[in-house]
Amino acid sequence: MGVRGTAWRLGLAACVGMALAGAASAATYPTMAPAASYLMADQAAEIAFARTGAPPSVSDDATVMVLGAKGYVTAASGKNGFVCLVQRAWFSGLQDDGFWNPKLMAPICFNPEAARSVLPVYLTRSKWAMAGVSQAEIFKRTRALMAAGKLVQPSMGAMTYMMSKTGYLGDVPAGPWHPHVMFFMPPSVHAADWGAGQPGTRVDGGDAGVDPWTMFYVLVSKWSDGTPDDAPAKPPAM
Helix, strand or coil: CCCCCHHHHCCCCCECCCCECCCCCCCCCCCCCCHHHHCCCCHHHHHHHHHCCCCHHHHCCCEEEEEECCEEEEEECCCCCCEEEEECHHHCCCCCCCCCCCCCEEEEEECHHHHHHCHHHHHHHHHHHHCCCCHHHHHHHHHHHHHCCCCCCCCCCCEEEECCCCCECEECCEECCCCEEEEEECCCCCHHHHCCCCCCCCEEEECCCCCCCEEEEEECCECCCCCECCCCCCCCCC
16 A cells, blocks of 8 residues: 555555555546556566565565566565565555556555555455556445445554665655655544654554545655665655
C-alpha cells in the first residue's frame, strides 16, 4: 500500500512508498502505458517474485495474487492469512507523478488485518487502472467513497512487509530503496504520535491526506533473504 515522493508525505505507499506505493520518479508518467506493459508474462515467476516481499517464514505459506488483464487474481492459496503480490505504480499516492510508471514492480506482503482492511482498496484501484480509468477519475472515485464512508478503515495491527532486494520502487534512485515494514492506521491517528520523521527514530510517515489512512514505515536491517541492507539509511526523496 510504493517509496519516494508526495505519497509518503501524505501518509501512503507503500508502499514507500513510502511505501506504498508507489514512488516519485525523475520523469513523470502523465498517462497509462499500454496495459500489457504492467503484466508479467510468466505467472510462476510473478508468484516467486511476490514471495520475496517477506521472509520465507511468512511468504511461503501466504496466498499469492498476480495481476491479470482485469486486476489481481489469486494464483496460489495460502494458510497463514497473509497475502503477497507484486504491487504496480498505482499503489502509490493518488496524486503521485509516478502513478503510471510501468517499471514499478514491488513485492509486498499484507498481514491478515491489512489483507482484510487495506488490500481491498488497492484491488479496486487495480481494476479501475486496468480498465483504463484515468488517474484523475480514480482519485475522484476514491474520494467519493471516502466521503460516503464506504471504505473500511485500517484495522488495528494492519501492516505490510516490503523487504525484497529485487523490487523496483522508483526511478530516483532506481531499484528497491531499503527493506521496511509499513503500518496502516485510521486517519484519526497522527504521525507525531509515533515520533515519525524525528532524527534517529527510523520511523517515517504522514497523516492521512488524499488516501484513506495514516501510514508509517520503519526501516529494517535485512532483506527478506537474510542478507544485510548495507546502503546508508536515508528518507525517500521528496
